[in-house]
Amino acid sequence: MPQPTLLITGGAGFIGSYVNKFAQQAGYRTIILDNLSRSRRPPKTAGQFIQGDIGDAHLLDHLFSQMHIDAVMHFAAWIDVGESVRDPSRYYLNNVIHTHTLLESMLKHDIKNFIFSSSAAIYGYPHTSLIDETHPCDPINPYGRSKLMIEHMLQDFDHAYGLKSCSLRYFNAAGGDPEGKIRYSSHRATNLIPRLLRSLETKDPIYLFGTDYDTIDGTCIRDYIHIHDLAQAHLLGLEQLWQTHQSQAYNLGNGKGYSVWEVIHAVEQVTGHQVPVIETARRPGDPPILVADSRKALQKLRWVPVYPSLEKMIEHAWQVLDHAT
16 A cells, blocks of 8 residues: 655644654655745655745646645644734734645645644633533634634635545643654744743743632633644544544643643743743633643544643753754
């Protein structure tokens, strides 16, 4: 049997680069498409690399006509909540309109298997202590709305054109390559853990946005999930898609929340360094608590997180941080 070939958009980024490595180790051929606007060129061992944009219809048509591709894994979205509030137009262009261009090209070339990197941001303010896939979707920032728009688009494309998809709703992606081979720079990182680790090197203080939430210590609570466990879920979701030909959506999280202060203290414990912190006002668009109910993925995909420990996520992120950048 020939090796299935995956197109990984945004495959030079933090999550995409590890999913690419994980897929190769599982026996898949991979092609990375990335415009490098928020990442850097992957190593030659990462498979075939094409520098380009998912919004370039001519490039996509050429790529799909010249290469046999069995499925697309889509990571080429912008993810900074604060930036999406300040400049929503760019987010709707990159995350929604360019994704539509990608889907149109896929249909034109009869490629109908799509794994989508969605987000817990589609839910908005939680109505329950644990959020499952039936929770109402009412995003409170343009980033979350852009992700929800794509999920609606995928549902409509399934009904009308038979394009099958698996939407994986991440909570907070964390960690790093457990083998320490994929290095990354946190220079542009917006997630909390890499920002905390960078602050230890630069000695610049970290801004703590909001200490007056109705939580255990006044700071936001989030559910963190290791990128290795995300990678597992991507391949499991793809295999189920091929087996059942039914579109699905799954939450991916550990079902345990940590406050910002708890994460800061854990970083200090793992690294042995004190994090400089400046408390400031709430950031627009941040719900106080987001914690996953991932039982659907556990049951339907037989997905079992390997690295649920917050300390292990921090350890892996610290060991692969490119300290020279």
